[in-house]
Amino acid sequence: QVTVRESGPTVVKPTQTLTLTCTFSGFSLTGGGMSVSWVRQPPGKALEWLAVIYWNGEEHYSTSLKTRLTISKGTSENQVVLRMTNMDPVDTATYYCARIRTNDVLTGYNYYFMDVWGNGTSVTVSS
């Protein structure tokens, strides 16, 4: 069974750095086929893509936020970490981690869609 779970602080102060951890099971980030992305959703607003780390270690970021974001593999093989610097109240949102089905390693068929989502973690930026 594939699961994805986000964890991190519920409240951060303005200018602080937010660190979120995505812990997953049932798949691997090595060997191809799967990748992990972060998405956020401010209260009552639309989804916003933040960053992706592909199976090969490549990182890609939202153009508007890339100077503030870092996505990386965690210390455990089943973790991905997102860091966002200089937090502001407008960054208050639910942050989701999602698995990306990237490709079929055996057939080479590409997919590139988010098929498993965590329940999200709510982050409030307030002094």
Place this chain on the structure above:
Amino acid sequence: EIVLTQSPLSSPVTLGQATSISCKSSRNLVHSDGWTYLSWLHQRPGQPPRILIYKVYNRFAGVPDRFSGSGSGTDFTLKISRVEPEDLGIYYCMQATPFPGTWTFGQGTRVDLK
């Protein structure tokens, strides 16, 4: 940067009725490999999104066949042939450009009861 524009933003429906949602891209979404990575997701209140359709018209496992996706290039459509109570919520289109690695969501379309 690719912008996805959905319409309508709100779609009041009667259960059993059909409805369609449009997603228009600011750029042609055909990737260099010839495929189009346009997907549709559904989000119920208080829940994470879930995938419905990937690569324009492929239904994800377990998705009822009343959902269908179509389109090409810059214009895409999600159709629900007969809206059921569990279909209410917000629908998002999403595009992926695998390399150089950009992903974009539309602004969402709310489907609720008339």
